[in-house]
Amino acid sequence: MTGRLDGHVAVVTGGGGGIGEAYCRRFVDEGAKVAVVDIGREQGSEVAESLGDDAVFVHCDISDETSVDACRDAVLETFGTVDCLVNNAALYGELDLGDQSVDYLRHVYDVNVIGQWLMCRAFAPTMVRKGRGRIVNIGSIAGYLPLGALAGPGDPEAWSLGNYAYQQTKFAVLGLTRQLAGELGKYGVTANTIAPGLVMTPATDKQVPGGFDQVFADMSASKRNSQAEDMCGPVVFLASDDSAMVNGQVICVDGGNVMPA
Ligand SMILES: NC(=O)c1ccc[n+]([C@@H]2O[C@H](COP(=O)([O-])OP(=O)(O)OC[C@H]3O[C@@H](n4cnc5c(N)ncnc54)[C@H](O)[C@@H]3O)[C@@H](O)[C@H]2O)c1
DSSP: OOOTTTTOEEEEETTTSHHHHHHHHHHHHTTOEEEEEESOHHHHHHHHHHTGGGEEEEEOOTTOHHHHHHHHHHHHHHHSOOSEEEEOOOSSTTOOTTOOOHHHHHHHHIIIIIHHHHHHHHHHHHHHHHTOEEEEEEOOGGGTSOHHHHTOSOOTTTOOTTTTHHHHHHHHHHHHHHHHHHHHGGGTEEEEEEEEOOBOSHHHHHHSOTTHHHHHHHHSTTSSOBOGGGGHHHHHHHHSGGGTTOOSOEEEESSSSOOOO
8 A cells, every 4th residue: 555645634434334444444554544433333443443543433423413523522632633534424224215204304314414514514624724634425326327217117006205315315415515615625625525336335235126236237337336445546536635636526436337527
């Protein structure tokens, strides 16, 4: 590894498993200290412990204001600063696809969109004061695709508008990122979105119906789905000094599933 993040402090939400865990491991390999932030205490502390002195676990529910502010205080007390925030946590693996109540829709927004906003509100002031910072919001190519249509003809009795509430929230992440870029760019803080394609994590195994993964692989120019590690290089680039003039952008990391103009 090249040590592109030597001396940096990164906060990775949803770092307790799946793709978030891969980000934490790669950031440490690149020289960063990492706050592994997750609502899952056991999984988050296991990841942090396995990374030794380079990582701490901070329990946080990103949809809860008080919890987010306590997370910021804990990170700043431990590491003294923050250079990069990776807003990776979301309701994905734990998403209830059958619930089409409005309360549940609001809950999905609370975690997937407002959670990112709360984390930015908590950590951006430190970056602004330093005159340098990196925010990487994790969206999804789900924000671009008609997932319901791709899933096939389906069963009229099992149809639910709840299924793809996730998709709306992942498109909203792009809007949040643009707002952040516009407001923070003049202070040396960039905000960008990574939109992963289908990534083969335990959450995907749980959520994606059999055969749907092959639909994605077939649609991809690269003819395969991703592994968690495939997401790490682009995120490290956005966290590094090399990306100083990349701001407000979305990078689809999907082997060419969608190619936005
Ligand atoms: N796996 C894919 O195919 C794929 C594709 C596109 C985008 N994504 C996005 O990548 C990210 C990670 O995906 P994954 O496959 O690792 O899924 P995952 O469900 O395993 O990861 C989500 C993580 O967020 C944590 N989390 C959930 N709610 C939280 C909350 N309120 N506060 C703090 N932490 C919370 C979970 O405990 C978990 O560790 C998500 O944002 C997901 O939407 C994944």
